[in-house]
Amino acid sequence: MNKVYKSKVAKWYIWFCIGMTITFLGSIFLCYDSTWILLIDVIFMGICLVMIYDMLLHTDYTISGERLHIRCGFLFQMDLPISNIWEITHKSTILSSPALSAKRIGLRYGKKRWVYISPKNQEEFISDLNTINPTIQIS
Numbered sequence: 453m454n455k456v457y458k459s460k461v462a463k464w465y466i467w468f469c470i471g472m473t474i475t476f477l478g479s480i481f482l483c484y485d486s487t488w489i490l491l492i493d494v495i496f497m498g499i500c501l502v503m504i505y506d507m508l509l510h511t512d513y514t515i516s517g518e519r520l521h522i523r524c525g526f527l528f529q530m531d532l533p534i535s536n537i538w539e540i541t542h543k544s545t546i547l548s549s550p551a552l553s554a555k556r557i558g559l560r561y562g563k564k565r566w567v568y569i570s571p572k573n574q575e576e577f578i579s580d581l582n583t584i585n586p587t588i589q590i591s
Contacts, residue, residue, distance in 0.1 A: 455580060457571035459511035459524075460553040469504055476501055503527070511552055513571050515580055520559075522569060524550030536561040539589045540578055543568060 476497045483489045507525035514521040515534070522530040528550045539560035546554050551570035557578065558568050571577040582588050 455515045457513045457515075457573065457577050459513070459551055460555065460570045460572045460574075461508065462553040462555075465508065465552050469508060472497070472501055472504060507552065511550060513569055513577065515584070518584060520581070522550050522567065530567065532559070532561060532567070534581055534584045537581065537585060537588055539591065540581065541591045542574075 476493075479493045479497065480490065483493055503525065507527070510526070511524045514523070518534055520532045520534055520537070522528070522532065530550070537559050539558075541558045541560070543556050543558045544554050545556060545568060547568060549556065549568035551568055553570040556568040556570045557574055558566050560566050578590060582590070
């Protein structure tokens with residue numbers, strides 16, 4: 453059973469993507485006569501745009517058997533055995549994590565390790581994890 457949960461996307465992230473795209477297109481228009489500035493702009497802004505849109509399109513959480521695969525673009529990938537998760541908590545935080553929304557759930561695994569994610573349907577996601585590992589504490 454492979455069940456994929458897409459990440460919830462906050463409005464600020466959508467607006468950030470749109471703003472970066474407009475800035476990129478505007479800078480190309482304004483710097484068209486300066487080759488070096490245009491080249492630098494296309495390289496750096498282009499890389500940034502590819503990265504933010506890759507995160508927008510490829511942030512998901514896949515439950516596959518006894519494992520949870522967390523993916524956030526091509527920069528972050530993690531495989532977590534569901535049997536290692538022992539606590540789930542609801543959290544609103546902007547800490548760096550593989551989530552595109554501030555309304556997140558924290559998965560505690562190991563002794564003091566946390567990962568914060570933001571699946572669209574959090575209750576169904578928690579229920580699926582709890583079905584696989586009924587010892588998970590939910591707070």
